[in-house]
Amino acid sequence: MSMQTLEKETIAEAVMELRVRHVKWEADGVHSLTFVHPEGKDLPAWTPGAHLEIELPSGLVRQYSLCGNPNDSCRYKVAVLRDPAGRGGSAEIHDTALTGRMLKVRGPRNRFELAYASNYVFIAGGIGITPILAMVQELRDRKPWHLFYGGRTLDSMAFRDELTMLGEKNVTLVPQDTAGILDLDEAFSRVDDSTAIYCCGPEGLLSAVLAKAEALGVADQVHFERFGAAPKPLVTDAPAEVSAGTFEVTLERTGTTIQVAPEESVLEAIRKVRPDMPSSCEEGFCGTCETRVLFGEIEHRDQILSKAEREANESMFPCVSRAKCPKIVLDL
Ligand code: FES
Structure with a gap:
């Protein structure tokens, strides 16, 4: 068994009862939850791209990307978009008074690690900004990066202030109602052989990014995280x-x-x-x-x-x- 497997196993089995310290409005339809240890202890470390599994009061289990500061061992922060067409988890979070409640939390786990690269292009749609916020906070001035962030309207796009503080020139905000959809030609014009491309957002955006990357021969430089099932069933080679x-x-x-x-x-x-x-x-x-x-x-x-x-x-x-x-x- 490799070290990597051992680490994954240990992390996956970490289950904690954490207190919801506060719930905050972040943007239209987006609330953030901040968790702390009930006795003020340090929380397990995490890296950008990691997520928590949270057991809601109803028993539903949902995963949310960590979007706070990885260097802050006192709290975890996640942000949740209310999805009226979802399976009930986001509605429960938005509609339940959670401040002060103890919730079971498993993790953090990371399946969306920030890989080493000379430079980075990030493409985020809507609430897909959450793991990417932690990534660009990590990179800050250490590596060249540019974020293309699309949303329905400016008011629905969470964490704009935090992103602006990280460097206005590094961020292209694209509210659909006034600026149309994300310009992938522009995003990919910044990609060379040494670029890592990170994408998180709705399935349509993900498919468009993957198709573009495939056409340009850079598909192996794309890292992405899905919110839902892929549109087509995966082909398997089993008899x-x-x-x-x-x-x-x-x-x-x-x-x-x-x-x-x-x-x-x-x-x-x-x-x-x-x-x-x-x-x-x-x-x-x-x-x-x-x-x-x-x-x-x-x-x-x-x-x-x-x-x-x-x-x-x-x-x-x-x-x-x-x-x-x-x-x-x-x-x-
Ligand atoms: S429950 Fe099996 S991958 Fe989600």
Whole structure:
């Protein structure tokens, strides 16, 4: 097992009860929550791009990117956009009096790390600014960077003051109602071989950025984070008869072996013996159900793992992924 795996595992298992210190209006439809330790202790360190999993009073589990200062070990800050078409998590946060409440928080985890590069282009849409705010705060004057930040209206775009303080010349604000959509030609005109491109925002923006990067031959320089499932199902290379059939899953620490039927997910099968198994999106994009694989080949159907991580076969997301062989063993 690599060091990286060990670290990931430790971080993933850190669950804390933290107090919501305050809730603040940040922009139209955007509230931020600041968490502190109830006894004033330091919180685990995090790096830009990291997110927290927060268990809401209703039991819903949601992930939100950390957008505060990574050097401030006393508090965590996340920002939440009310999504009327969402699955209820953002509405609960906006509609519940959370100040002073204790909430279960897992993490921080980071699947959107700031990679080393000579210079950076950031492209953020709407609430996608949250992980990117922490990234540009980290870079400040240390490396050349430019942020293209689009939103519906100026008033809906959170953290404009913080961004302006980081350097007005580095930030292009594009409110759609007065300036139209983000100009990707302009954004990509700043990209050379040594540029890392970071994108976070709605699916339409992400698809447009990926298509542009593909056309220009710089797709491998793009780092992105999804809020939701990709529009098309991912293509898998598993033989149909294996992914469609029944297979066996041994839960090593629980000491149980279960059968997974063709019509059920591995997560559903696991819950028959481990009802506490955490999940959130159940569509393979949030990372909540990540589980270490001890044996067996996995047909990865998530939208999180890189090609190298799939080949390493060290972890899987049982809400969507299945076995490529008759038996797998999981670290559960
Ligand atoms: S619950 Fe979101 S990836 Fe499995």
